[in-house]
Amino acid sequence: xxSDTLKKRKAKVIRSDGGTPExxxxxxxxxxxxxxxxxxxxxxxxxxxxxxxxxxxxxxxKKGRDQTHEAKQKVDVLHLQLxxxxxxxxxxxxxxxxxxxxxxxxxEIELVxxxxxxxxxxxxxxxxxxxxxxxxxxxxxxxxxELEQRKRLAEQYKSSLCSKEKIxxxxxxxxxxxxxxxxxxxxxxxxxxxxQEYLSMPFERVQKQAEVxxxxxxxxxxxxxxxxxxxxxxxxxxxxxxxxxxxEAKALSRPPEDSQDxxxxxxxxxxQQNTKRRRATVGVQLDDKRKEMLKRxxxxxxxxxxxxxxxxxxxxxxxxxxxxxxxxxTKVSASADLSGAVSxxxxxxxxxxxxxxxxxxxxxxxxNPANRYQFDKVGIITFADYVSQLxxxxxxxxxxxxxxFSSDRPQAEGACSSLSASHMEATMKLLRGRLQSRLAxxxxxxxxxxxxxxxxxxxxxxxxxxxxxxxARWTMMSHQDFLExxxxxxxxxxxxxxxxxxxxxxxxxxxxxxxxxAVVLNPRYPEITPLFSLSLLWKGxxxxxxxxxxxxxxxxxxxxRSELQGPxxxxxxxxxxxxxxxxxxxxxLETESQVCDGSEGPREFPREKMCLRTARxxxxxxxxxxxxxxxxxxxx
Amino acid sequence: MSxxxxxFSPCGRFLAAGNNYGEIAIFSLSAALSPDATDxxxxxxxxxxxxxxxxxxxxxxxxxxxxxxxxxxSAWSWVELTKRSTKAVWTRRPxxxxxxxxxxxxxxxxxxxDNSLIVGGGDNNIHIMDMETGTFKSVLQGHTDYIxxxxxxxxxxxxxxxxxxxxxxxxxxxxxxxxHCIEVFKYEECARPQFGKWISCLATDSDWMRKLLVFLSWxxxxxxxxxHNIFAVGEGPHVSHCxxxxxxxxxxxxxxxxxxxxxxxxxxxxxxxMTAAGSSDKIDVFTNFxxxxxxxxx
Numbered sequence: 001x002x003s004d005t006l007k008k009r010k011a012k013v014i015r016s017d018g019g020t021p022e023x024x025x026x027x028x029x030x031x032x033x034x035x036x037x038x039x040x041x042x043x044x045x046x047x048x049x050x051x052x053x054x055x056x057x058x059x060x061x062k063k064g065r066d067q068t069h070e071a072k073q074k075v076d077v078l079h080l081q082l083x084x085x086x087x088x089x090x091x092x093x094x095x096x097x098x099x100x101x102x103x104x105x106x107x108e109i110e111l112v113x114x115x116x117x118x119x120x121x122x123x124x125x126x127x128x129x130x131x132x133x134x135x136x137x138x139x140x141x142x143x144x145x146e147l148e149q150r151k152r153l154a155e156q157y158k159s160s161l162c163s164k165e166k167i168x169x170x171x172x173x174x175x176x177x178x179x180x181x182x183x184x185x186x187x188x189x190x191x192x193x194x195x196q197e198y199l200s201m202p203f204e205r206v207q208k209q210a211e212v213x214x215x216x217x218x219x220x221x222x223x224x225x226x227x228x229x230x231x232x233x234x235x236x237x238x239x240x241x242x243x244x245x246x247x248e249a250k251a252l253s254r255p256p257e258d259s260q261d262x263x264x265x266x267x268x269x270x271x272q273q274n275t276k277r278r279r280a281t282v283g284v285q286l287d288d289k290r291k292e293m294l295k296r297x298x299x300x301x302x303x304x305x306x307x308x309x310x311x312x313x314x315x316x317x318x319x320x321x322x323x324x325x326x327x328x329x330t331k332v333s334a335s336a337d338l339s340g341a342v343s344x345x346x347x348x349x350x351x352x353x354x355x356x357x358x359x360x361x362x363x364x365x366x367x368n369p370a371n372r373y374q375f376d377k378v379g380i381i382t383f384a385d386y387v388s389q390l391x392x393x394x395x396x397x398x399x400x401x402x403x404x405f406s407s408d409r410p411q412a413e414g415a416c417s418s419l420s421a422s423h424m425e426a427t428m429k430l431l432r433g434r435l436q437s438r439l440a441x442x443x444x445x446x447x448x449x450x451x452x453x454x455x456x457x458x459x460x461x462x463x464x465x466x467x468x469x470x471x472a473r474w475t476m477m478s479h480q481d482f483l484e485x486x487x488x489x490x491x492x493x494x495x496x497x498x499x500x501x502x503x504x505x506x507x508x509x510x511x512x513x514x515x516x517x518a519v520v521l522n523p524r525y526p527e528i529t530p531l532f533s534l535s536l537l538w539k540g541x542x543x544x545x546x547x548x549x550x551x552x553x554x555x556x557x558x559x560x561r562s563e564l565q566g567p568x569x570x571x572x573x574x575x576x577x578x579x580x581x582x583x584x585x586x587x588x589l590e591t592e593s594q595v596c597d598g599s600e601g602p603r604e605f606p607r608e609k610m611c612l613r614t615a616r617x618x619x620x621x622x623x624x625x626x627x628x629x630x631x632x633x634x635x636x
Numbered sequence: 637m638s639x640x641x642x643x644f645s646p647c648g649r650f651l652a653a654g655n656n657y658g659e660i661a662i663f664s665l666s667a668a669l670s671p672d673a674t675d676x677x678x679x680x681x682x683x684x685x686x687x688x689x690x691x692x693x694x695x696x697x698x699x700x701x702x703x704x705x706x707x708x709x710s711a712w713s714w715v716e717l718t719k720r721s722t723k724a725v726w727t728r729r730p731x732x733x734x735x736x737x738x739x740x741x742x743x744x745x746x747x748x749x750d751n752s753l754i755v756g757g758g759d760n761n762i763h764i765m766d767m768e769t770g771t772f773k774s775v776l777q778g779h780t781d782y783i784x785x786x787x788x789x790x791x792x793x794x795x796x797x798x799x800x801x802x803x804x805x806x807x808x809x810x811x812x813x814x815x816h817c818i819e820v821f822k823y824e825e826c827a828r829p830q831f832g833k834w835i836s837c838l839a840t841d842s843d844w845m846r847k848l849l850v851f852l853s854w855x856x857x858x859x860x861x862x863x864h865n866i867f868a869v870g871e872g873p874h875v876s877h878c879x880x881x882x883x884x885x886x887x888x889x890x891x892x893x894x895x896x897x898x899x900x901x902x903x904x905x906x907x908x909x910m911t912a913a914g915s916s917d918k919i920d921v922f923t924n925f926x927x928x929x930x931x932x933x934x
Contacts, residue, residue, distance in 0.1 A: 545893045
């Protein structure tokens with residue numbers, strides 16, 4: 001407004017100024033100088049008022065501005081305050097929010113339920129009168145209670161830790177103590193060994209054996225148990241021991257068993273491939289496979305049978321794992337020196353010692369029919385090749401180990417101990433009998449080779465006092481040699497001769513007469529009588545086939561086992577047979593001379609034997625039967 | 637085993653054989669000779685133990701089989717035997733003096749005239765038993781060693797006996813006295829010193845014109861006469877066909893190494909065979925006298 005006024009004034013001034021100049025000019029210079037001065041004074045006054053106005057305007061402006069500024073400032077201050085407050089408010093709100101969100105740890109603590117709390121806590125903590133109404137107090141009380149409980153439990157924990165420590169220490173001590181006992185006990189056990197031996201109660205040895213026995217394969221285990229049981233119960237002279245590598249056995253029982261079929265299938269493939277490339281190694285592979293198939297279990301059983309005279313039969317039993325059969329090897333430690341007899345070489349040969357323990361049990365072939373298929377895979381033709389190395393798989397050995405294979409009798413396979421038990425006694429008796437008979441024969445052979453027929457005192461009554469014919473020679477023959485003899489063909493034809501038998505030749509001589517006797521000795525002697533076949537060389541050759549009297553002599557020697565076997569167990573059989581043969585030859589030769597009449601001169605063999613009749617019957621047999629104690633010969 | 641005696645049944649269809657174990661086996665000839673004979677038909681239909689000692693003599697009457705064992709004679713009914721019943725009808729023992737050893741009976745013959753059984757054996761005597769009553773009527777003594785064989789000359793009623801002592805004695809059956817005694821070995825042409833003097837068997841021909849036939853045993857214990865041929869068996873494994881003069885016409889091989897007994901089945905027409913047996917269990921059957929047809933086995 002002022003400006004407007006100023007502008008109006010200015011406009012006025014200007015118009016007036018404008019006007020003035022014009023008027024100034026117009027008036028001329030007389031008046032002109034007073035108007036000019038008046039106008040100049042007016043103008044100056046105007047200028048001064050103008051300045052004043054300007055000044056006033058400025059001052060008014062300034063004042064306005066100051067006022068505004070002040071107001072502004074106030075407003076700013078207030079604004080700031082507002083801001084501050086707002087900020088504070090916000091802050092407080094945040095704080096409130098935080099406070100509200102704040103989860104006190106006490107809420108994480110699982111407190112017992114209110115009821116439990118009210119029930120369990122003691123009154124000074126629970127302060128029910130306070131806490132009933134006030135949840136805050138309640139919570140506090142609960143927390144207190146919680147704290148107290150925890151303190152209590154912490155105490156308990158500490159105390160139980162302590163006691164545990166103590167107990168652990170105690171255990172340590174005891175362990176040390178026990179540990180120290182072990183060597184002491186061991187020392188005692190060692191010291192007690194001689195006592196055990198003395199009392200024949202070998203506990204420690206038995207325990208050790210039982211320990212090792214745990215690793216035996218089932219058939220050997222059955223055998224071990226049964227043999228031990230039999231030894232303890234019936235037979236004090238039987239002892240069982242286990243030998244072999246226990247660690248290997250343990251190793252065997254652990255790893256997974258690759259089935260035989262997988263191996264062999266892959267092997268078959270390999271083989272097919274390899275034949276194209278490298279022929280030379282197929283044989284080696286086959287060899288390895290064979291070895292693998294015929295592998296023995298590392299543990300073996302040794303059973304020792306002691307006989308009364310001190311000789312021992314050692315039987316070593318092995319188990320062939322892949323073939324599932326048991327084999328046996330034998331060894332004889334005789335009490336007497338066995339080097340005497342040449343002909344007895346075969347008797348105690350470990351290969352053939354246990355031949356035919358039961359009839360026709362040769363032990364050359366494996367009794368397990370399944371093995372046939374296994375053998376075909378690796379090209380083993382017959383087990384007999386490996387028998388000398390691996391032992392004999394006799395049927396009775398399988399029975400002792402509880403293994404029964406389907407041959408004639410269809411029965412389930414498996415190691416059953418009842419089978420073993422039923423066979424044990426019989427087999428042990430047979431084994432012992434076999435050993436004794438072989439040893440007896442050995443001794444007898446030694447004597448026979450020196451041309452002495454050993455007749456024991458119990459059997460003297462079977463023969464007359466004087467026997468002139470003497471045994472000139474006693475030798476062993478082979479099966480081939482035996483079959484070549486012409487006078488034994490009837491025996492061979494009758495099927496009484498087997499390859500497993502032992503063959504001997506006895507030559508009995510008297511004067512010019514020579515009697516050859518071929519003897520077939522069955523391995524089961526003395527259960528089976530030795531068979532004699534005779535051939536006489538005296539003024540021509542006669543044999544049991546051509547001469548009835550020689551036939552009668554053969555029957556006299558072969559048939560009358562019950563007379564000749566002597567006292568049980570009949571080990572005198574062979575020697576008695578030979579002695580009887582000599583006696584019969586005596587009778588034959590002495591009575592034969594009667595055929596020719598006396599005109600030829602003195603008889604070669606004078607009659608010394610007492611005979612009632614020298615001939616009987618249509619075929620005029622000689623009297624071969626000796627009667628005791630009268631001492632004469634008669635016919636049967 | 638040695639087979640010592642044989643006898644055919646009265647009907648001719650069965651053969652009885654006795655061996656040294658005292659067993660008697662009955663074979664069915666009709667089964668063995670039939671066209672569809674198998675191995676089984678060559679086995680006996682019945683085997684039983686008749687005596688303790690060897691059965692050295694077998695004799696067939698019309699109804700019975702007589703067998704001689706160690707000092708005893710048993711009779712068996714043929715009918716019962718074919719029905720496989722082995723019960724003896726009777727058993728009789730001659731009276732023996734010595735008890736130390738029971739003598740065997742080596743030969744038996746029947747005298748049909750007075751129905752008596754004549755036996756001779758190890759006690760050097762001949763015993764005569766009446767078949768009806770069973771008593772031993774008389775004893776003929778004279779031999780110094782045991783009697784091998786007996787023969788009968790029916791017409792004259794004479795008993796001939798040959799023994800180990802080499803003598804052939806002729807006895808009169810009625811008077812029971814020795815009529816002759818021929819010691820054959822004393823005749824040079826008959827003597828065979830390397831074989832021995834014992835007489836193993838005798839056979840007679842009823843024709844009074846014929847002479848007595850005597851055979852030394854050149855190891856041979858039996859012979860038979862048939863149609864003027866003489867078949868002899870002995871130590872060798874063959875049946876010899878001989879002529880009356882003593883020459884050997886043929887020798888037919890047999891299975892046994894030496895033969896003890898020879899028998900001819902005269903009582904049957906369809907089973908007319910000759911059988912020979914000895915020191916084995918095989919009895920050879922000859923349907924044709926020239927060769928062995930088959931063997932029965934004891």
